[in-house]
Amino acid sequence: MDTHTFLLHLLxxxxxxxxxxxxxxxxxxxxxxxxxxxxxxxGPSLLGWIEPSTTIQLLAEVGIILLLFKVGxxxxxxxxxxxxxxxxxxxxxxxxxxxxxxxxxxxxxxGFTALVSMFIGGALTATSIGITIRVLGDLNRQHELEGxxxxxAAVIDDVMGVILLAVLYEFSVSGGVSVINVSRVLTFILLxxxxxxxxxKFISLLIRRxxxxxxxxxxxxxxxxxxxxxxxxxAHVVGAPELLGGFAAGLALSRRFFLPFGVALHTDRxxxxxxxxxxNPIVYxxxxxxxxxxxxxxxxxxxxxxxxxxxxxxxSFFVVxxxxxxxxxxxxxxxxxxxxxxxxxxxxxxxVGLIFAELxxxxxxxxxxxxxxxVIVIALTTLLSPFALKWFYAxxxxxxxxxxxxxxxxxxxxx
Amino acid sequence: MDTHTFLLHLLxxxxxxxxxxxxxxxxxxxxxxxxxxxxxxxGPSLLGWIEPSTTIQLLAEVGIILLLFKVGxxxxxxxxxxxxxxxxxxxxxxxxxxxxxxxxxxxxxxGFTALVSMFIGGALTATSIGITIRVLGDLNRQHELEGxxxxxAAVIDDVMGVILLAVLYEFSVSGGVSVINVSRVLTFILLxxxxxxxxxKFISLLIRRxxxxxxxxxxxxxxxxxxxxxxxxxAHVVGAPELLGGFAAGLALSRRFFLPFGVALHTDRxxxxxxxxxxNPIVYxxxxxxxxxxxxxxxxxxxxxxxxxxxxxxxSFFVVxxxxxxxxxxxxxxxxxxxxxxxxxxxxxxxVGLIFAELxxxxxxxxxxxxxxxVIVIALTTLLSPFALKWFYAxxxxxxxxxxxxxxxxxxxxx
Numbered sequence: 005m006d007t008h009t010f011l012l013h014l015l016x017x018x019x020x021x022x023x024x025x026x027x028x029x030x031x032x033x034x035x036x037x038x039x040x041x042x043x044x045x046x047g048p049s050l051l052g053w054i055e056p057s058t059t060i061q062l063l064a065e066v067g068i069i070l071l072l073f074k075v076g077x078x079x080x081x082x083x084x085x086x087x088x089x090x091x092x093x094x095x096x097x098x099x100x101x102x103x104x105x106x107x108x109x110x111x112x113x114x115g116f117t118a119l120v121s122m123f124i125g126g127a128l129t130a131t132s133i134g135i136t137i138r139v140l141g142d143l144n145r146q147h148e149l150e151g152x153x154x155x156x157a158a159v160i161d162d163v164m165g166v167i168l169l170a171v172l173y174e175f176s177v178s179g180g181v182s183v184i185n186v187s188r189v190l191t192f193i194l195l196x197x198x199x200x201x202x203x204x205k206f207i208s209l210l211i212r213r214x215x216x217x218x219x220x221x222x223x224x225x226x227x228x229x230x231x232x233x234x235x236x237x238x239a240h241v242v243g244a245p246e247l248l249g250g251f252a253a254g255l256a257l258s259r260r261f262f263l264p265f266g267v268a269l270h271t272d273r274x275x276x277x278x279x280x281x282x283x284n285p286i287v288y289x290x291x292x293x294x295x296x297x298x299x300x301x302x303x304x305x306x307x308x309x310x311x312x313x314x315x316x317x318x319x320s321f322f323v324v325x326x327x328x329x330x331x332x333x334x335x336x337x338x339x340x341x342x343x344x345x346x347x348x349x350x351x352x353x354x355x356v357g358l359i360f361a362e363l364x365x366x367x368x369x370x371x372x373x374x375x376x377x378x379v380i381v382i383a384l385t386t387l388l389s390p391f392a393l394k395w396f397y398a399x400x401x402x403x404x405x406x407x408x409x410x411x412x413x414x415x416x417x418x419x
Numbered sequence: 420m421d422t423h424t425f426l427l428h429l430l431x432x433x434x435x436x437x438x439x440x441x442x443x444x445x446x447x448x449x450x451x452x453x454x455x456x457x458x459x460x461x462g463p464s465l466l467g468w469i470e471p472s473t474t475i476q477l478l479a480e481v482g483i484i485l486l487l488f489k490v491g492x493x494x495x496x497x498x499x500x501x502x503x504x505x506x507x508x509x510x511x512x513x514x515x516x517x518x519x520x521x522x523x524x525x526x527x528x529x530g531f532t533a534l535v536s537m538f539i540g541g542a543l544t545a546t547s548i549g550i551t552i553r554v555l556g557d558l559n560r561q562h563e564l565e566g567x568x569x570x571x572a573a574v575i576d577d578v579m580g581v582i583l584l585a586v587l588y589e590f591s592v593s594g595g596v597s598v599i600n601v602s603r604v605l606t607f608i609l610l611x612x613x614x615x616x617x618x619x620k621f622i623s624l625l626i627r628r629x630x631x632x633x634x635x636x637x638x639x640x641x642x643x644x645x646x647x648x649x650x651x652x653x654a655h656v657v658g659a660p661e662l663l664g665g666f667a668a669g670l671a672l673s674r675r676f677f678l679p680f681g682v683a684l685h686t687d688r689x690x691x692x693x694x695x696x697x698x699n700p701i702v703y704x705x706x707x708x709x710x711x712x713x714x715x716x717x718x719x720x721x722x723x724x725x726x727x728x729x730x731x732x733x734x735s736f737f738v739v740x741x742x743x744x745x746x747x748x749x750x751x752x753x754x755x756x757x758x759x760x761x762x763x764x765x766x767x768x769x770x771v772g773l774i775f776a777e778l779x780x781x782x783x784x785x786x787x788x789x790x791x792x793x794v795i796v797i798a799l800t801t802l803l804s805p806f807a808l809k810w811f812y813a814x815x816x817x818x819x820x821x822x823x824x825x826x827x828x829x830x831x832x833x834x
Contacts, residue, residue, distance in 0.1 A: 007474065008652065011477075011648050014648055015645055018641055019645055022635075035635050058422055062422055220437075220440050221699070222702075222703025222707075223437075225701070225703055226433055226437055226703060226704055229704050230430055237423065237430060281696070283700065284637075284697075285637065285640040285701060288641060289637065289701075292641075
């Protein structure tokens with residue numbers, strides 16, 4: 005794609021997503037749905053104007069990384085730790101339940117092979133942390149206990165997803181699971197998770213130190229964008245496709261750096277406030293690109309809508325995928341309404357589910373019908389859950405505390 | 420260039436320019452010199468790690484456009500109008516003097532052909548508004564009368580440069596000047612200059628109106644980045660290479676939109692303050708890319724340093740190029756120290772001079788020796804003028820008012 009086309013595509017994405025988000029809000033619909041719909045409209049599903057090219061996808065990844073960084077900056081580590089044990093339960097439940105029930109439904113009811121059923125189960129384990137967090141943010145709920153539990157759960161859950169993806173991919177390519185390869189993946193991920201918080205802490209101290217000395221403005225945005233570039237580049241270099249499902253998984257890991265990095269920077273409220281004020285405008289430019297790209301990836305035209313199999317498949321797995329995430333949320337000790345809110349927030353599969361489905365198709369494990377059915381399931385979970393969550397908070401969720409006023413005034417101040 | 424390399428190059432540019440700028444400031448050297456030197460070090464002159472690819476150059480153009488927008492936002496239209504008549508004199512003087520003296524020196528003293536001499540004169544007319552504004556900004560002088568005069572002069576001067584470039588290019592390609600083609604260029608530029616301020620006013624009103632209604636954050640950065648993308652795309656589409664010296668000239672015009680656009684947004688101080696606060700972090704990321712790219716384009720290796728001709732050529736034209744810009748500044752009515760400051764500020768030829776020189780080489784009008792000599796002249800004007808200006812203000816410029824405290828506190832507040 006030449007520069008000329010790229011500029012035009014980026015322009016169309018920014019303007020359409022903004023217009024659609026404004027329209028969505030007018031109709032009491034979460035803004036993120038407007039941005040997802042912008043992608044569906046512009047993409048192969050409807051107009052076919054824009055395909056998610058490598059460059060657009062890269063910008064989208066920068067968008068989700070920066071959004072997670074922003075969430076991290078706004079997150080108090082103590083709250084996250086308070087929610088920690090419950091996050092772990094929700095994550096484990098929300099990972100195992102969909103995996104097992106997806107496998108059972110696929111293998112015993114639909115009669116697929118074990119590999120296909122495992123891949124279906126795997127795709128259903130995903131949680132699109134981006135969409136979840138964005139909806140909770142749009143509803144001013146991200147700083148509530150349920151927001152913290154979901155945040156923690158989505159992070160843990162995603163890691164298990166990456167490991168499962170690596171194992172399944174290994175299996176689908178070589179026909180068996182090599183202990184050496186799998187342990188290499190595990191070692192890599194483990195190392196990353198041990199080193200990332202240390203690096204995050206170290207860099208956050210370094211930035212504050214240099215910031216005190218420097219006379220030239222712009223240190224904060226330049227450092228953070230440089231780190232994003234560094235991780236994107238590392239994901240390209242290290243993210244060996246034969247091991248980790250490639251670039252996507254590499255970047256999934258880099259997301260895991262920016263959330264704790266943000267949390268590490270949160271320790272000093274004033275400094276965190278300055279970072280937020282400077283980074284927010286950049287986040288606002290990049291994050292819609294991510295949500296549009298998710299919409300672009302949902303190709304509704306590939307689906308044969310007249311096939312009864314697809315409808316039966318999609319509806320069965322949709323019900324299972326919702327029930328299974330709910331079951332995970334039901335395991336914790338909390339008010340029933342809070343547990344329902346958490347269950348709803350864990351439902352969207354978004355781009356992570358799509359990566360699984362795409363891998364299933366590209367390796368030939370999913371035929372077109374199964375792939376199309378999975379796309380419908382992922383689309384339904386992604387598009388319906390924000391509505392459900394909004395409706396739930398408006399009509400039922402009244403026993404949950406009102407949003408924390410301090411955080412609202414912060415995020416409004418820089419608008 | 421693949422994504423992988425691009426990410427790495429961008430990372431290296433951001434980090435090196437920052438480190439060099441910090442070092443420069445420690446040694447009492449203007450920060451912009453550090454960024455220019457980063458380009459010289461990374462580029463073909465020294466390490467040869469990074470070549471100014473199309474994408475990097477595009478980001479650089481976005482950087483200079485955003486920097487001019489920032490300058491516009493900070494500029495009071497009344498001050499600019501107050502300085503208007505003097506700006507016009509400085510611009511006309513600073514355009515005609517180098518053109519005539521460059522031609523005379525080339526044609527009569529060095530014995531070049533009329534076309535070569537015209538091209539040399541043309542290259543000497545350029546003023547690198549970016550470097551000038553940045554140095555005045557680094558020295559906190561951009562809001563003084565001389566800053567406003569230089570700003571106005573550089574804008575007018577650049578337009579004359581684009582027209583001259585178009586005419587010379589036309590001449591060099593077709594061997595004559597077609598009245599039809601030249602009037603097409605003039606009409607296009609005239610139309611642009613009539614419509615740009617109207618569009619700027621209209622869009623600025625629109626943004627303020629939508630901003631009052633919108634509940635979703637990020638309107639300001641998204642609108643402004645969308646406009647930058649729109650103009651960059653238009654420059655690609657409309658900037659017919661055979662007429663306007665291509666993309667570069669097209670973008671040179673779009674710069675002319677963003678300065679008045681910023682000025683139009685300045686009318687309401689509070690709103691302007693909010694825009695500045697949100698756009699500054701983005702400006703700080705992109706603008707160093709511009710200055711690094713200027714450094715990257717100065718290929719010192721192409722110069723045969725042992726050739727006596729090049730030294731004679733470079734020194735003669737350097738003296739003439741400095742004297743001629745000074746002569747322009749001397750024509751206005753102001754204190755002698757203010758006139759010297761204006762003269763110094765008009766000296767850097769920067770990227771605009773390089774575009775002329777490059778065009779001279781690519782059309783075969785300049786041989787390698789003349790081209791190399793011109794690169795030295797441009798490099799000297801670009802690299803020495805910031806030092807001279809800083810030294811002048813520190814040691815001589817004491818009759819010029821102290822910087823306006825209100826503006827300083829504004830620009831420091833968002834650091």
